[in-house]
Amino acid sequence: MIEKATALVEELSKKFDYVEVNEQSTVIIPADKLLEFMQALRDDYGMDFLTNETAADYPSENKFEVIYNISSIEKGFTIMVKTSVDRDNPELPSVFPIWGGANWQEREIYDLMGIVFTGHPNLVRILMPYDYEGHPLRKDFQWKGGRE
Amino acid sequence: MIRTQEYNLNFGPQHPSTHGVFRIVLTLDGERVVKAEPICGYLHRGVEKLAEARTYTQVIPYTDRLDYLAAMLQNWGYVMAVEKLMQVEVPERAEYMRVICGELSRLASHLIAIGTYSLDIGAFTGFLLAFRERETTMDLLEELTGSRMTLSYARIGGVADDAPEGWLDKVDKFMDQMPACIDEYDGLITGNEIFQARTMQIGVLKPETAINYSISGPSLRGSGVDYDLRKAKPYSVYDRFDFEVPLGTNGDCFDRFDCRMKEMRQIVRIVKQAIEQIREIDGPVRGKVPKVIKPPAGDAYAEIETSKGIIGYYVVSDGSPKPYRVHVRRPSFINLGYLDEMLRGYLVADVVAILGSLDIMLGEVDC
Numbered sequence: 097m098i099e100k101a102t103a104l105v106e107e108l109s110k111k112f113d114y115v116e117v118n119e120q121s122t123v124i125i126p127a128d129k130l131l132e133f134m135q136a137l138r139d140d141y142g143m144d145f146l147t148n149e150t151a152a153d154y155p156s157e158n159k160f161e162v163i164y165n166i167s168s169i170e171k172g173f174t175i176m177v178k179t180s181v182d183r184d185n186p187e188l189p190s191v192f193p194i195w196g197g198a199n200w201q202e203r204e205i206y207d208l209m210g211i212v213f214t215g216h217p218n219l220v221r222i223l224m225p226y227d228y229e230g231h232p233l234r235k236d237f238q239w240k241g242g243r244e
Numbered sequence: 245m246i247r248t249q250e251y252n253l254n255f256g257p258q259h260p261s262t263h264g265v266f267r268i269v270l271t272l273d274g275e276r277v278v279k280a281e282p283i284c285g286y287l288h289r290g291v292e293k294l295a296e297a298r299t300y301t302q303v304i305p306y307t308d309r310l311d312y313l314a315a316m317l318q319n320w321g322y323v324m325a326v327e328k329l330m331q332v333e334v335p336e337r338a339e340y341m342r343v344i345c346g347e348l349s350r351l352a353s354h355l356i357a358i359g360t361y362s363l364d365i366g367a368f369t370g371f372l373l374a375f376r377e378r379e380t381t382m383d384l385l386e387e388l389t390g391s392r393m394t395l396s397y398a399r400i401g402g403v404a405d406d407a408p409e410g411w412l413d414k415v416d417k418f419m420d421q422m423p424a425c426i427d428e429y430d431g432l433i434t435g436n437e438i439f440q441a442r443t444m445q446i447g448v449l450k451p452e453t454a455i456n457y458s459i460s461g462p463s464l465r466g467s468g469v470d471y472d473l474r475k476a477k478p479y480s481v482y483d484r485f486d487f488e489v490p491l492g493t494n495g496d497c498f499d500r501f502d503c504r505m506k507e508m509r510q511i512v513r514i515v516k517q518a519i520e521q522i523r524e525i526d527g528p529v530r531g532k533v534p535k536v537i538k539p540p541a542g543d544a545y546a547e548i549e550t551s552k553g554i555i556g557y558y559v560v561s562d563g564s565p566k567p568y569r570v571h572v573r574r575p576s577f578i579n580l581g582y583l584d585e586m587l588r589g590y591l592v593a594d595v596v597a598i599l600g601s602l603d604i605m606l607g608e609v610d611c
Contacts, residue, residue: 120542145471146458147547148556148573163558165545165573169455169469172476176545197458200581208292223285223610232293239293 101173104141112136122176130179131189134164138194143168143175146195149202151209153235158183160211164191181211190216208233248273253592257286261364261596264606268583270595277595280587282580287610295570300326300400300537303570308394310572311608314353316345316385317550318608319398322570324479325546325557326400329539338402338529339481340522344415344515345388345397351422351511352381353551354504357603361501362433364600365442370433377425380418387411401531416519422512426505434505443497447586447598450495457582460575461553462503463602467495473549485517497601504551504603538565552576552603572611576604 102121109115109123112133116124125133137143148165159180167174181188190213192198202213203222210231213219221228230237256267265286271279291310295303307322308315320342327334334342359374382392388411389395389404397404433439449459451467464471472489474482490506492499539561547556553575560569579602587595 120544144455147554148545148558148571150558150571150573152543152560152569152571163543163545163571165547165556165558169471169476172471174477174545174547195458196453196456197578197581199457200578201458204577221285223288225285232290237293 099171101175104173105175108137108141120176122178124178127179127181127188131191131194133177134191134194137166137177141168142170145169146191146197146201147174149191149198149205151205151211151233153183153209153233155183155235160186160209162188162205162211186211187214188212189214190219192216207231210234250278255595257283261600262606263360263600263604264609266604266606266609268587268595268599270587270592272592275591275593277587277590277592280584280595282583284577284580284606284609287606289611291611292570292572295567297566299565300539300567303567304398304400305394305396307572308396309607310574310611311353311550311552311555311576311605312393313356313605314349314551315393315395316342316349316397317353317548318555319396320346321546321548321550321555322557322559323398323400324548325544325559326537326539328546329542329544329559329561330400330533330537332401332531332533334402334480334531335528336481337406337522337525337527338531340518340525341403341407341529342398343481343485343518344407344412344522345385345395345403347511347515347518348381348385348415349395350551351508352378352385354508354511355381357504357551358429358433358501361600361603362439364596365439367433367436367439370429373425373429373432377422384411384415384418387414399530399533400537401533402529406529412519412522415515419512419515419519423509426508426512430505434502440498442593442597443501443601445494446497446590446594447601448494448496449582449586453582454495457578459553459579459582461549461551461579461603462507463500463553463579465489466492466500466503466601468493473547473554479546479548481518484521485514487513497597500601500603536565538563543569547573550575552605552608553579574608574611576602576606576608577611580604580609 143166145167151162164177207221253270256262257265267283269281307318355374355378359371362370389397454467487510541563543560545558556573558571562568
């Protein structure tokens with residue numbers, strides 16, 4: 097059994113040839129392998145708890161990064177998995193069928209960052225009003241007021 | 245059979261038992277819930293966006309306003325993520341001050357949780373009793389930080405200031421009195437027959453569902469899942485204390501409530517040990533941190549156990565004095581993701597009991 101996050105990351109990079117690992121032991125995977133990889137992570141490696149799912153906007157590289165922090169309840173460690181999605185066509189499969197915890201987190205990302213999760217059962221705005229236009233956490237969002 | 249018609253009922257947003265401004269659109273068949281659609285966002289302030297226009301230190305007061313009932317724990321999660329990014333070492337004495345202040349915050353939050361919960365169920369006296377001890381906790385925190393609720397006590401690399409003279413003795417004395425107070429709540433609320441009838445076998449959450457839906461904190465442990473970050477992956481100095489993680493068995497409203505009640509006894513144990521150990525430790529409460537905080541480019545995720553569950557901060561730095569991106573994983577928000585299924589089949593009166601047993605904080609839900 098794998099007892100440590102670093103051991104798991106090493107094992108994953110051996111098993112899946114598309115997996116990249118950076119210096120901080122973050123696992124980077126291509127978006128088209130996302131569902132297949134996440135399913136294996138939960139079923140074969142016991143990573144049963146999706147702690148955190150979020151996204152960050154990088155307009156200079158024309159991409160959104162989607163970040164998943166996944167834990168194992170039994171062993172108590174967490175790994176970080178990242179994937180990138182094109183900024184012009186931000187579409188990514190939803191991990192809701194694998195972890196129900198993605199339910200509201202993906203709605204929040206859709207609301208604030210504008211990434212569309214295909215296969216999500218109820219992808220509507222959650223914090224902003226339903227008729228709101230734009231996605232506030234994008235770097236090119238123009239806000240009114242403020243101190244500056 | 246009589247044909248009945250379903251109808252919609254707005255629960256909230258202005259309803260005291262939503263503990264803030266929160267709306268549930270209930271579809272009812274008579275008094276039974278068929279479907280529930282939770283609607284949040286009434287308190288959305290855009291803390292994550294605001295953080296991008298502030299320096300790293302200026303973000304700390306914003307974290308207070310997420311869960312203002314346990315502000316220290318929110319500060320702590322944020323500074324821990326920045327410290328991880330900068331690889332700063334925190335002095336030992338500061339870690340102990342964080343534990344003591346953090347556990348007092350957790351105690352204050354649990355007292356509100358059990359007090360308002362008994363009020364939700366209809367027991368007004370329980371509410372008053374819990375607020376009595378909460379007031380003492382508030383006084384202690386005020387003496388330490390100058391503020392009752394928005395503490396902003398944690399700093400990147402340590403805490404704001406050392407404890408004033410005699411403060412530790414006062415906390416120690418309060419912790420001696422606390423077990424008797426908890427006995428009193430137990431007698432009045434936990435042992436109350438009406439309270440038990442209203443909460444037992446209501447809102448049952450199965451352990452596998454709780455894990456799948458990323459539910460954390462006492463709401464997860466009430467279902468019998470042993471996952472408390474202070475034990476599962478001890479951060480700070482939690483590995484030096486001897487304490488237990490209370491677990492429930494049925495995963496109903498009563499178990500979630502009871503977990504909080506038992507957790508308060510563990511808080512007393514932790515704080516007593518921390519005070520005993522901190523007396524042996526001398527030294528600074530602030531680590532070596534540059535005046536202008538500019539973490540190297542990169543990202544970090546840190547999480548700690550708060551009174552509501554797991555709070556996580558994801559911080560990205562681009563090397564400038566302002567964070568490029570801050571994301572908060574809020575336990576109250578994620579714990580609500582399963583509310584719809586949880587309410588189905590129960591009566592309208594149970595909606596209040598189930599929502600209250602999750603102990604949400606709307607400042608945190610809406611961020």
